[in-house]
Amino acid sequence: MDESLLFDNIHVAYDKADVLSGVSMEVRPRTITCLLGANGAGKSTLIRALFGLTPPRRGSIIFNETDITGLPTHRIVGMGIACIPEGRRIFPKMTVHENLLMGAYQERSQAKIRSTLDRVYTLFPRLAERRSQLAGTMSGGEQAMVSVGRGLMHEPRLIVIDEPSLGLSPALVNENFRIIRRICEEGVAVFLVEQNVRQTLAISSYGYVLSQGKVVASGTAESLKNDVQVQKAYFG
Amino acid sequence: MEMELLLQFCINGLMLGMMYALVAVGFTLFFGVLDVIVFSHGDTVMIGSFSGLSMYWWVNAYYPAMPAAGTAFLVVLAAVSVVVLLGMGVADAVIVPLRKAPALNTLLATMMLGTVLRESIRLFFPDGSNPHPFPGLLPDWSWRSSQLTLRFDNLALFCSGALIIALVHFIINRTRLGLAIRAVAQDEEAAKLMGVNFRLVVLATFAMGAGVAAFAGVMNGIYYNEITFGVGLLLGAIGFSAAVIGGLGNVFGAILGGFIFAFLQTIGAVAMPFAAAYKDVFAFGVVIALLAWRPTGLIAEPASKRV
Protein backbone atom coordinates (compact mmCIF):
# COMPACT_ATOMS: atom_id res chain seq x y z
CA MET A 1 0.00 0.00 0.00
CA ASP A 2 1.35 3.40 -0.99
CA GLU A 3 0.60 5.96 1.70
CA SER A 4 1.80 8.92 -0.32
CA LEU A 5 0.00 12.21 -0.58
CA LEU A 6 -0.09 13.48 -4.16
CA PHE A 7 -1.11 16.89 -5.41
CA ASP A 8 -1.74 16.78 -9.11
CA ASN A 9 -2.01 20.04 -11.05
CA ILE A 10 -3.87 21.93 -8.32
CA HIS A 11 -5.53 25.23 -9.20
CA VAL A 12 -7.08 27.31 -6.44
CA ALA A 13 -8.66 30.74 -6.58
CA TYR A 14 -10.26 32.94 -3.94
CA ASP A 15 -13.12 34.77 -5.61
CA LYS A 16 -11.44 35.65 -8.91
CA ALA A 17 -7.76 35.92 -8.05
CA ASP A 18 -5.76 32.79 -8.89
CA VAL A 19 -3.60 31.83 -5.94
CA LEU A 20 -2.33 28.42 -7.03
CA SER A 21 -1.88 27.59 -10.68
CA GLY A 22 -0.90 24.04 -11.46
CA VAL A 23 0.86 22.84 -8.32
CA SER A 24 2.00 19.22 -8.27
CA MET A 25 3.93 17.61 -5.46
CA GLU A 26 4.33 14.46 -3.45
CA VAL A 27 4.67 13.75 0.26
CA ARG A 28 6.24 10.33 0.82
CA PRO A 29 5.37 8.16 3.83
CA ARG A 30 7.74 8.16 6.82
CA THR A 31 9.57 11.29 5.69
CA ILE A 32 9.54 14.99 6.37
CA THR A 33 8.68 16.98 3.28
CA CYS A 34 8.86 20.74 3.55
CA LEU A 35 7.17 23.50 1.64
CA LEU A 36 9.04 26.77 1.44
CA GLY A 37 8.05 30.10 -0.04
CA ALA A 38 7.73 33.79 0.62
CA ASN A 39 4.75 35.32 2.37
CA GLY A 40 1.69 35.08 0.16
CA ALA A 41 3.18 32.38 -2.08
CA GLY A 42 0.14 30.17 -1.48
CA LYS A 43 1.45 27.62 1.06
CA SER A 44 -1.47 27.83 3.45
CA THR A 45 -3.83 27.87 0.50
CA LEU A 46 -2.47 24.52 -0.65
CA ILE A 47 -3.16 23.14 2.83
CA ARG A 48 -6.67 24.55 2.80
CA ALA A 49 -7.19 22.82 -0.54
CA LEU A 50 -5.91 19.54 0.88
CA PHE A 51 -8.47 19.65 3.70
CA GLY A 52 -11.30 20.76 1.46
CA LEU A 53 -11.67 24.14 3.20
CA THR A 54 -11.02 25.91 -0.10
CA PRO A 55 -11.66 23.18 -2.67
CA PRO A 56 -9.45 23.31 -5.77
CA ARG A 57 -10.91 24.50 -9.04
CA ARG A 58 -8.93 21.96 -10.98
CA GLY A 59 -6.60 19.12 -10.23
CA SER A 60 -6.80 16.24 -7.82
CA ILE A 61 -5.44 15.25 -4.44
CA ILE A 62 -4.70 11.60 -3.79
CA PHE A 63 -3.94 10.06 -0.40
CA ASN A 64 -3.35 6.40 0.16
CA GLU A 65 -4.37 5.75 -3.46
CA THR A 66 -7.77 7.34 -2.82
CA ASP A 67 -8.98 10.50 -4.51
CA ILE A 68 -9.88 12.86 -1.66
CA THR A 69 -10.48 15.97 -3.76
CA GLY A 70 -13.65 17.73 -2.66
CA LEU A 71 -14.51 15.34 0.16
CA PRO A 72 -15.95 16.99 3.29
CA THR A 73 -13.19 17.92 5.71
CA HIS A 74 -14.10 15.38 8.38
CA ARG A 75 -13.84 12.53 5.86
CA ILE A 76 -10.36 13.68 4.84
CA VAL A 77 -9.31 13.88 8.48
CA GLY A 78 -10.82 10.44 8.96
CA MET A 79 -8.33 9.02 6.46
CA GLY A 80 -5.57 9.70 8.95
CA ILE A 81 -4.44 13.20 8.04
CA ALA A 82 -4.03 15.62 10.93
CA CYS A 83 -3.56 19.35 10.74
CA ILE A 84 -1.75 21.81 12.96
CA PRO A 85 -3.19 24.85 11.25
CA GLU A 86 -1.67 28.25 10.62
CA GLY A 87 -2.29 30.55 13.59
CA ARG A 88 -2.79 27.63 16.02
CA ARG A 89 -6.57 27.89 16.00
CA ILE A 90 -6.97 26.44 19.47
CA PHE A 91 -10.43 26.56 21.07
CA PRO A 92 -9.98 29.47 23.48
CA LYS A 93 -12.97 28.77 25.72
CA MET A 94 -12.21 25.12 26.20
CA THR A 95 -9.76 23.80 28.74
CA VAL A 96 -6.39 22.49 27.61
CA HIS A 97 -7.69 19.01 28.28
CA GLU A 98 -10.79 19.53 26.13
CA ASN A 99 -8.64 20.94 23.34
CA LEU A 100 -6.60 17.76 23.37
CA LEU A 101 -9.78 15.66 23.38
CA MET A 102 -10.89 17.53 20.27
CA GLY A 103 -7.74 16.28 18.60
CA ALA A 104 -8.92 12.71 19.16
CA TYR A 105 -12.49 13.56 18.18
CA GLN A 106 -12.85 10.66 15.77
CA GLU A 107 -11.32 8.10 18.12
CA ARG A 108 -14.04 6.08 19.87
CA SER A 109 -11.91 3.89 22.13
CA GLN A 110 -11.55 5.55 25.54
CA ALA A 111 -8.53 3.38 26.34
CA LYS A 112 -6.75 4.58 23.20
CA ILE A 113 -7.60 8.22 23.94
CA ARG A 114 -6.16 7.82 27.43
CA SER A 115 -2.91 6.34 26.23
CA THR A 116 -2.47 9.05 23.57
CA LEU A 117 -3.23 11.69 26.20
CA ASP A 118 -0.53 10.22 28.42
CA ARG A 119 1.93 10.41 25.56
CA VAL A 120 1.12 14.05 24.80
CA TYR A 121 1.27 15.02 28.47
CA THR A 122 4.66 13.33 28.75
CA LEU A 123 5.84 15.23 25.70
CA PHE A 124 4.52 18.55 27.11
CA PRO A 125 4.60 18.42 30.91
CA ARG A 126 3.50 22.06 30.91
CA LEU A 127 0.17 21.03 29.40
CA ALA A 128 -0.30 18.38 32.06
CA GLU A 129 0.19 21.00 34.77
CA ARG A 130 -2.38 23.27 33.15
CA ARG A 131 -4.87 20.78 31.90
CA SER A 132 -7.89 22.56 33.37
CA GLN A 133 -6.88 26.09 32.39
CA LEU A 134 -8.86 27.73 29.59
CA ALA A 135 -6.67 27.49 26.49
CA GLY A 136 -7.37 31.11 25.55
CA THR A 137 -5.68 32.27 28.75
CA MET A 138 -2.45 30.36 28.06
CA SER A 139 0.65 32.22 26.89
CA GLY A 140 1.49 32.27 23.20
CA GLY A 141 4.09 29.55 23.53
CA GLU A 142 1.80 27.39 25.63
CA GLN A 143 -0.94 27.82 23.03
CA ALA A 144 1.48 26.56 20.41
CA MET A 145 2.01 23.47 22.55
CA VAL A 146 -1.75 22.98 22.78
CA SER A 147 -2.01 23.18 19.01
CA VAL A 148 0.82 20.71 18.42
CA GLY A 149 -0.42 18.38 21.15
CA ARG A 150 -3.92 18.50 19.72
CA GLY A 151 -2.58 17.53 16.30
CA LEU A 152 -0.71 14.57 17.80
CA MET A 153 -3.89 13.36 19.50
CA HIS A 154 -5.16 12.24 16.08
CA GLU A 155 -2.51 9.52 15.87
CA PRO A 156 -2.35 10.33 12.17
CA ARG A 157 -0.59 8.67 9.25
CA LEU A 158 0.29 12.09 7.90
CA ILE A 159 0.53 15.34 9.81
CA VAL A 160 0.41 18.72 8.11
CA ILE A 161 2.04 21.52 10.06
CA ASP A 162 1.73 25.16 9.01
CA GLU A 163 4.29 27.48 10.62
CA PRO A 164 4.29 25.98 14.10
CA SER A 165 7.09 28.16 15.41
CA LEU A 166 5.70 31.54 14.43
CA GLY A 167 6.18 33.89 17.36
CA LEU A 168 8.07 31.43 19.53
CA SER A 169 11.36 31.97 21.34
CA PRO A 170 14.45 30.32 19.82
CA ALA A 171 14.41 27.73 22.59
CA LEU A 172 10.83 26.76 21.86
CA VAL A 173 11.52 26.74 18.13
CA ASN A 174 14.30 24.22 18.70
CA GLU A 175 11.98 22.19 20.91
CA ASN A 176 9.40 22.23 18.13
CA PHE A 177 11.86 20.93 15.55
CA ARG A 178 12.94 18.19 17.93
CA ILE A 179 9.33 17.10 18.34
CA ILE A 180 8.66 17.16 14.61
CA ARG A 181 11.65 14.92 13.99
CA ARG A 182 10.44 12.58 16.70
CA ILE A 183 6.96 12.40 15.15
CA CYS A 184 8.56 11.35 11.89
CA GLU A 185 10.75 8.76 13.59
CA GLU A 186 7.57 7.17 14.95
CA GLY A 187 6.56 6.45 11.36
CA VAL A 188 4.33 9.42 10.59
CA ALA A 189 4.75 11.38 7.39
CA VAL A 190 5.20 15.11 7.97
CA PHE A 191 4.31 17.89 5.57
CA LEU A 192 5.91 20.98 7.03
CA VAL A 193 5.49 24.65 6.17
CA GLU A 194 8.09 26.76 7.93
CA GLN A 195 9.90 30.07 7.78
CA ASN A 196 13.10 28.86 9.46
CA VAL A 197 14.68 27.75 6.20
CA ARG A 198 17.93 26.44 7.59
CA GLN A 199 16.46 24.38 10.41
CA THR A 200 13.65 23.15 8.21
CA LEU A 201 15.96 21.90 5.50
CA ALA A 202 18.14 20.32 8.16
CA ILE A 203 15.38 17.97 9.31
CA SER A 204 13.59 17.46 5.98
CA SER A 205 14.43 14.89 3.38
CA TYR A 206 12.64 16.55 0.51
CA GLY A 207 11.38 20.04 -0.23
CA TYR A 208 9.41 22.23 -2.58
CA VAL A 209 9.62 25.96 -3.12
CA LEU A 210 6.47 27.82 -4.00
CA SER A 211 6.46 31.26 -5.56
CA GLN A 212 3.37 33.11 -6.74
CA GLY A 213 1.35 29.95 -6.85
CA LYS A 214 3.82 27.81 -8.77
CA VAL A 215 6.48 25.28 -7.78
CA VAL A 216 9.73 26.99 -8.76
CA ALA A 217 12.15 24.47 -7.24
CA SER A 218 12.09 21.04 -5.72
CA GLY A 219 14.55 18.40 -4.69
CA THR A 220 16.28 16.82 -1.76
CA ALA A 221 16.74 19.08 1.23
CA GLU A 222 20.48 18.88 0.66
CA SER A 223 20.18 20.21 -2.87
CA LEU A 224 17.79 22.99 -1.85
CA LYS A 225 20.19 24.42 0.71
CA ASN A 226 22.09 26.24 -2.00
CA ASP A 227 19.27 26.70 -4.46
CA VAL A 228 18.90 30.22 -5.87
CA GLN A 229 15.09 30.02 -5.72
CA VAL A 230 15.26 29.43 -1.98
CA GLN A 231 17.58 32.38 -1.63
CA LYS A 232 15.22 34.48 -3.75
CA ALA A 233 12.12 33.45 -1.85
CA TYR A 234 13.48 34.35 1.55
CA PHE A 235 16.23 36.82 1.11
CA GLY A 236 14.92 38.72 -1.94
CA MET B 1 -50.69 44.66 48.90
CA GLU B 2 -51.16 41.39 50.62
CA MET B 3 -48.37 38.93 50.88
CA GLU B 4 -50.30 36.13 49.23
CA LEU B 5 -51.17 38.12 46.15
CA LEU B 6 -47.54 39.04 45.78
CA LEU B 7 -46.63 35.38 46.09
CA GLN B 8 -49.15 34.56 43.40
CA PHE B 9 -47.47 37.05 41.10
CA CYS B 10 -44.13 35.43 41.84
CA ILE B 11 -45.41 31.97 40.97
CA ASN B 12 -46.85 33.22 37.69
CA GLY B 13 -43.63 35.08 36.99
CA LEU B 14 -41.57 31.93 37.52
CA MET B 15 -43.79 29.98 35.15
CA LEU B 16 -43.49 32.61 32.45
CA GLY B 17 -39.78 32.94 33.10
CA MET B 18 -39.25 29.24 32.54
CA MET B 19 -41.21 29.39 29.31
CA TYR B 20 -39.21 32.36 28.03
CA ALA B 21 -35.96 30.73 29.09
CA LEU B 22 -36.80 27.64 27.06
CA VAL B 23 -37.43 29.79 23.98
CA ALA B 24 -34.34 31.92 24.56
CA VAL B 25 -32.09 28.86 24.79
CA GLY B 26 -32.83 28.12 21.13
CA PHE B 27 -31.97 31.65 19.99
CA THR B 28 -28.74 31.59 21.90
CA LEU B 29 -27.71 28.11 20.71
CA PHE B 30 -28.28 28.94 17.06
CA PHE B 31 -26.42 32.20 17.38
CA GLY B 32 -23.57 30.61 19.29
CA VAL B 33 -23.03 27.85 16.79
CA LEU B 34 -23.81 29.53 13.49
CA ASP B 35 -23.90 33.27 14.17
CA VAL B 36 -27.45 33.46 12.92
CA ILE B 37 -30.60 34.90 14.42
CA VAL B 38 -33.40 32.53 13.52
CA PHE B 39 -36.41 34.81 13.57
CA SER B 40 -38.85 32.00 12.88
CA HIS B 41 -37.98 30.39 16.20
CA GLY B 42 -41.03 31.85 17.97
CA ASP B 43 -43.30 30.44 15.29
CA THR B 44 -41.60 27.08 15.75
CA VAL B 45 -42.87 27.23 19.33
CA MET B 46 -46.36 27.86 17.99
CA ILE B 47 -46.09 24.85 15.67
CA GLY B 48 -45.23 22.85 18.80
CA SER B 49 -48.47 23.97 20.45
CA PHE B 50 -50.55 23.06 17.41
CA SER B 51 -48.85 19.68 16.91
CA GLY B 52 -49.57 18.88 20.55
CA LEU B 53 -53.20 19.94 20.14
CA SER B 54 -53.60 17.79 17.02
CA MET B 55 -52.29 14.80 18.89
CA TYR B 56 -54.73 15.51 21.71
CA TRP B 57 -57.63 15.56 19.26
CA TRP B 58 -56.44 12.37 17.65
CA VAL B 59 -56.13 10.56 20.96
CA ASN B 60 -59.57 11.80 22.00
CA ALA B 61 -61.10 10.61 18.78
CA TYR B 62 -59.51 7.17 18.60
CA TYR B 63 -58.47 6.24 22.14
CA PRO B 64 -60.81 8.14 24.44
CA ALA B 65 -59.97 5.70 27.24
CA MET B 66 -56.29 6.70 27.25
CA PRO B 67 -55.15 7.61 30.79
CA ALA B 68 -54.25 11.26 31.30
CA ALA B 69 -50.55 10.59 31.75
CA GLY B 70 -50.43 8.70 28.45
CA THR B 71 -52.20 11.52 26.65
CA ALA B 72 -49.86 14.11 28.11
CA PHE B 73 -46.86 12.02 27.05
CA LEU B 74 -48.18 11.61 23.50
CA VAL B 75 -48.93 15.33 23.21
CA VAL B 76 -45.41 16.28 24.24
CA LEU B 77 -43.97 13.57 22.00
CA ALA B 78 -45.93 14.85 19.00
CA ALA B 79 -44.95 18.45 19.64
CA VAL B 80 -41.29 17.60 20.10
CA SER B 81 -40.99 15.26 17.10
CA VAL B 82 -42.74 17.57 14.65
CA VAL B 83 -40.76 20.58 15.78
CA VAL B 84 -37.43 18.74 15.86
CA LEU B 85 -37.99 17.59 12.27
CA LEU B 86 -39.03 21.11 11.31
CA GLY B 87 -35.95 22.57 12.99
CA MET B 88 -33.60 20.19 11.20
CA GLY B 89 -35.38 20.84 7.92
CA VAL B 90 -34.99 24.58 8.37
CA ALA B 91 -31.30 24.16 9.21
CA ASP B 92 -30.64 22.02 6.17
CA ALA B 93 -32.80 23.92 3.69
CA VAL B 94 -32.34 27.53 4.79
CA ILE B 95 -29.61 28.13 7.33
CA VAL B 96 -26.73 26.01 6.01
CA PRO B 97 -27.20 26.95 2.33
CA LEU B 98 -27.20 30.63 3.33
CA ARG B 99 -23.99 30.26 5.36
CA LYS B 100 -21.88 32.28 2.96
CA ALA B 101 -24.56 34.87 2.22
CA PRO B 102 -24.68 38.19 4.08
CA ALA B 103 -26.25 37.85 7.54
CA LEU B 104 -29.10 40.10 6.46
CA ASN B 105 -30.25 37.51 3.91
CA THR B 106 -30.52 34.81 6.56
CA LEU B 107 -32.42 37.23 8.75
CA LEU B 108 -34.85 37.99 5.96
CA ALA B 109 -35.24 34.33 5.03
CA THR B 110 -36.06 33.27 8.59
CA MET B 111 -38.49 36.17 9.01
CA MET B 112 -40.32 35.10 5.89
CA LEU B 113 -40.24 31.51 7.05
CA GLY B 114 -41.94 32.61 10.27
CA THR B 115 -44.68 34.23 8.23
CA VAL B 116 -45.08 31.09 6.16
CA LEU B 117 -45.47 29.00 9.33
CA ARG B 118 -48.03 31.39 10.82
CA GLU B 119 -50.05 31.67 7.66
CA SER B 120 -49.97 27.92 7.07
CA ILE B 121 -51.59 27.33 10.45
CA ARG B 122 -54.07 30.14 9.89
CA LEU B 123 -55.09 28.83 6.48
CA PHE B 124 -54.75 25.08 6.73
CA PHE B 125 -55.37 24.18 10.37
CA PRO B 126 -59.09 23.55 10.99
CA ASP B 127 -60.55 26.91 12.02
CA GLY B 128 -56.96 28.10 12.20
CA SER B 129 -57.65 31.82 12.34
CA ASN B 130 -59.49 31.52 15.67
CA PRO B 131 -58.07 30.76 19.10
CA HIS B 132 -58.27 27.12 20.10
CA PRO B 133 -58.77 25.90 23.65
CA PHE B 134 -55.75 23.91 24.79
CA PRO B 135 -56.33 20.95 27.12
CA GLY B 136 -55.00 21.03 30.67
CA LEU B 137 -53.41 17.59 30.20
CA LEU B 138 -52.36 17.37 33.83
CA PRO B 139 -54.70 16.66 36.75
CA ASP B 140 -56.06 19.92 38.13
CA TRP B 141 -55.03 19.32 41.71
CA SER B 142 -54.23 22.50 43.48
CA TRP B 143 -53.58 23.88 46.86
CA ARG B 144 -55.31 27.11 47.59
CA SER B 145 -55.79 29.59 50.35
CA SER B 146 -57.86 32.76 50.21
CA GLN B 147 -55.80 34.46 47.51
CA LEU B 148 -53.09 32.00 46.58
CA THR B 149 -53.46 29.08 44.22
CA LEU B 150 -50.62 26.68 43.82
CA ARG B 151 -51.50 24.50 40.87
CA PHE B 152 -49.98 21.06 40.51
CA ASP B 153 -49.69 21.44 36.74
CA ASN B 154 -47.66 24.63 37.15
CA LEU B 155 -45.30 22.90 39.51
CA ALA B 156 -44.93 19.91 37.19
CA LEU B 157 -44.30 22.14 34.17
CA PHE B 158 -41.77 24.22 36.02
CA CYS B 159 -39.86 21.16 37.20
CA SER B 160 -39.89 19.59 33.72
CA GLY B 161 -38.61 22.84 32.27
CA ALA B 162 -35.79 22.92 34.80
CA LEU B 163 -34.97 19.30 33.98
CA ILE B 164 -34.84 20.08 30.26
CA ILE B 165 -32.49 22.98 30.86
CA ALA B 166 -30.30 20.78 33.03
CA LEU B 167 -30.27 18.21 30.23
CA VAL B 168 -29.21 20.81 27.66
CA HIS B 169 -26.49 21.95 30.02
CA PHE B 170 -25.33 18.38 30.47
CA ILE B 171 -25.26 17.68 26.73
CA ILE B 172 -23.29 20.82 25.97
CA ASN B 173 -20.75 20.50 28.75
CA ARG B 174 -20.37 16.79 29.35
CA THR B 175 -20.86 14.90 26.09
CA ARG B 176 -18.91 14.36 22.89
CA LEU B 177 -21.68 16.04 20.91
CA GLY B 178 -21.50 19.01 23.25
CA LEU B 179 -17.74 19.22 22.78
CA ALA B 180 -18.27 19.33 19.02
CA ILE B 181 -21.00 21.98 19.36
CA ARG B 182 -18.72 24.18 21.43
CA ALA B 183 -15.85 23.60 19.01
CA VAL B 184 -17.94 24.68 16.03
CA ALA B 185 -19.13 27.71 17.99
CA GLN B 186 -15.58 28.79 18.79
CA ASP B 187 -13.86 28.06 15.49
CA GLU B 188 -15.82 26.39 12.74
CA GLU B 189 -12.84 25.60 10.51
CA ALA B 190 -10.68 24.32 13.35
CA ALA B 191 -13.56 22.07 14.42
CA LYS B 192 -13.77 20.65 10.90
CA LEU B 193 -10.01 20.09 10.90
CA MET B 194 -10.40 18.04 14.08
CA GLY B 195 -12.77 15.77 12.20
CA VAL B 196 -16.11 17.18 13.32
CA ASN B 197 -18.92 16.51 10.89
CA PHE B 198 -20.12 20.09 10.58
CA ARG B 199 -23.50 19.39 9.01
CA LEU B 200 -24.34 16.80 11.64
CA VAL B 201 -23.47 19.18 14.47
CA VAL B 202 -25.62 21.91 12.97
CA LEU B 203 -28.55 19.51 12.61
CA ALA B 204 -28.12 18.29 16.18
CA THR B 205 -28.01 21.85 17.49
CA PHE B 206 -31.16 22.78 15.65
CA ALA B 207 -32.86 19.60 16.79
CA MET B 208 -31.97 20.43 20.38
CA GLY B 209 -33.06 24.09 20.22
CA ALA B 210 -36.29 23.12 18.48
CA GLY B 211 -37.08 20.28 20.88
CA VAL B 212 -36.73 22.63 23.83
CA ALA B 213 -38.95 25.17 22.06
CA ALA B 214 -41.60 22.54 21.43
CA PHE B 215 -41.85 21.91 25.13
CA ALA B 216 -42.24 25.66 25.67
CA GLY B 217 -45.08 25.51 23.14
CA VAL B 218 -46.95 22.86 25.12
CA MET B 219 -46.24 24.73 28.33
CA ASN B 220 -47.62 27.90 26.80
CA GLY B 221 -50.82 26.12 25.79
CA ILE B 222 -51.36 24.61 29.23
CA TYR B 223 -50.57 27.85 31.00
CA TYR B 224 -52.98 30.02 29.01
CA ASN B 225 -55.48 27.23 28.18
CA GLU B 226 -55.60 28.65 24.69
CA ILE B 227 -53.43 28.93 21.58
CA THR B 228 -53.59 31.03 18.44
CA PHE B 229 -51.58 31.02 15.22
CA GLY B 230 -49.99 34.35 16.20
CA VAL B 231 -48.70 33.33 19.63
CA GLY B 232 -45.18 32.80 18.28
CA LEU B 233 -44.72 36.45 17.35
CA LEU B 234 -44.70 37.74 20.92
CA LEU B 235 -42.99 34.63 22.30
CA GLY B 236 -40.29 35.00 19.65
CA ALA B 237 -39.76 38.65 20.45
CA ILE B 238 -39.58 37.88 24.16
CA GLY B 239 -37.29 34.87 23.71
CA PHE B 240 -35.00 36.90 21.49
CA SER B 241 -34.91 39.79 23.97
CA ALA B 242 -34.17 37.37 26.79
CA ALA B 243 -31.29 35.85 24.83
CA VAL B 244 -29.90 39.31 24.04
CA ILE B 245 -30.20 40.49 27.66
CA GLY B 246 -28.22 37.45 28.76
CA GLY B 247 -25.59 37.97 26.07
CA LEU B 248 -26.28 36.10 22.83
CA GLY B 249 -24.49 32.79 22.65
CA ASN B 250 -24.51 32.24 26.39
CA VAL B 251 -26.92 29.50 27.48
CA PHE B 252 -26.87 30.46 31.13
CA GLY B 253 -27.44 34.10 30.15
CA ALA B 254 -30.46 33.16 28.07
CA ILE B 255 -32.05 31.43 31.02
CA LEU B 256 -31.34 34.38 33.26
CA GLY B 257 -32.71 36.69 30.56
CA GLY B 258 -35.94 34.70 30.41
CA PHE B 259 -36.53 35.07 34.11
CA ILE B 260 -35.57 38.74 34.07
CA PHE B 261 -38.09 39.42 31.35
CA ALA B 262 -40.85 37.63 33.23
CA PHE B 263 -39.87 39.50 36.37
CA LEU B 264 -40.16 42.81 34.51
CA GLN B 265 -43.59 41.84 33.17
CA THR B 266 -44.67 40.95 36.67
CA ILE B 267 -43.45 44.25 38.06
CA GLY B 268 -45.29 45.99 35.23
CA ALA B 269 -48.46 44.14 36.09
CA VAL B 270 -48.14 44.83 39.82
CA ALA B 271 -47.22 48.48 39.42
CA MET B 272 -49.89 49.20 36.87
CA PRO B 273 -52.84 47.01 37.85
CA PHE B 274 -55.15 49.45 36.09
CA ALA B 275 -53.51 48.73 32.73
CA ALA B 276 -52.32 45.13 32.65
CA ALA B 277 -51.90 45.29 28.89
CA TYR B 278 -49.00 47.67 29.39
CA LYS B 279 -46.84 45.12 31.17
CA ASP B 280 -45.20 44.10 27.88
CA VAL B 281 -44.61 47.71 26.91
CA PHE B 282 -42.99 48.26 30.29
CA ALA B 283 -40.84 45.11 30.03
CA PHE B 284 -39.65 45.84 26.49
CA GLY B 285 -38.96 49.42 27.53
CA VAL B 286 -36.70 48.25 30.34
CA VAL B 287 -34.99 45.81 27.96
CA ILE B 288 -34.16 48.70 25.64
CA ALA B 289 -32.78 50.65 28.58
CA LEU B 290 -30.76 47.62 29.72
CA LEU B 291 -29.27 47.27 26.27
CA ALA B 292 -28.35 50.93 26.15
CA TRP B 293 -26.56 50.39 29.44
CA ARG B 294 -24.92 47.03 28.61
CA PRO B 295 -24.93 46.66 24.82
CA THR B 296 -23.51 43.12 24.89
CA GLY B 297 -25.90 41.81 27.50
CA LEU B 298 -25.70 41.49 31.24
CA ILE B 299 -23.18 38.68 31.27
CA ALA B 300 -20.07 40.25 29.87
CA GLU B 301 -17.80 37.98 27.92
CA PRO B 302 -15.12 40.19 26.52
CA ALA B 303 -13.17 37.81 24.30
CA SER B 304 -15.90 36.00 22.51
CA LYS B 305 -19.62 35.64 22.82
CA ARG B 306 -20.13 32.02 22.07
CA VAL B 307 -21.66 28.94 23.63
Ligand SMILES: Nc1ncnc2c1ncn2[C@@H]1O[C@H](COP(=O)(O)OP(=O)(O)OP(=O)(O)O)[C@@H](O)[C@H]1O
Ligand atom coordinates in the same frame (compact mmCIF):
# COMPACT_ATOMS: atom_id res chain seq x y z
N1 LIG C 1 -9.67 34.12 2.08
C1 LIG C 1 -8.95 34.74 1.14
N2 LIG C 1 -9.55 35.56 0.25
C2 LIG C 1 -8.83 36.18 -0.71
N3 LIG C 1 -7.51 36.04 -0.86
C3 LIG C 1 -6.86 35.24 0.00
C4 LIG C 1 -7.53 34.56 1.04
N4 LIG C 1 -6.63 33.82 1.74
C5 LIG C 1 -5.44 34.07 1.16
N5 LIG C 1 -5.58 34.90 0.12
C6 LIG C 1 -4.48 35.36 -0.74
O1 LIG C 1 -3.86 34.23 -1.32
C7 LIG C 1 -2.46 34.41 -1.38
C8 LIG C 1 -1.76 33.22 -0.74
O2 LIG C 1 -2.06 33.22 0.65
P1 LIG C 1 -1.52 32.08 1.61
O3 LIG C 1 -2.13 32.29 2.94
O4 LIG C 1 -1.71 30.77 0.96
O5 LIG C 1 0.02 32.44 1.68
P2 LIG C 1 1.18 31.72 2.48
O6 LIG C 1 2.14 31.21 1.48
O7 LIG C 1 0.66 30.79 3.46
O8 LIG C 1 1.83 32.98 3.21
P3 LIG C 1 2.44 33.12 4.70
O9 LIG C 1 3.82 32.62 4.65
O10 LIG C 1 2.40 34.59 4.94
O11 LIG C 1 1.56 32.34 5.61
C9 LIG C 1 -2.16 35.74 -0.71
O12 LIG C 1 -1.95 36.70 -1.72
C10 LIG C 1 -3.41 36.05 0.06
O13 LIG C 1 -3.62 37.43 0.11
Ligand SMILES: [Mg+2]
Ligand atom coordinates in the same frame (compact mmCIF):
# COMPACT_ATOMS: atom_id res chain seq x y z
MG1 LIG D 1 0.55 30.70 5.47
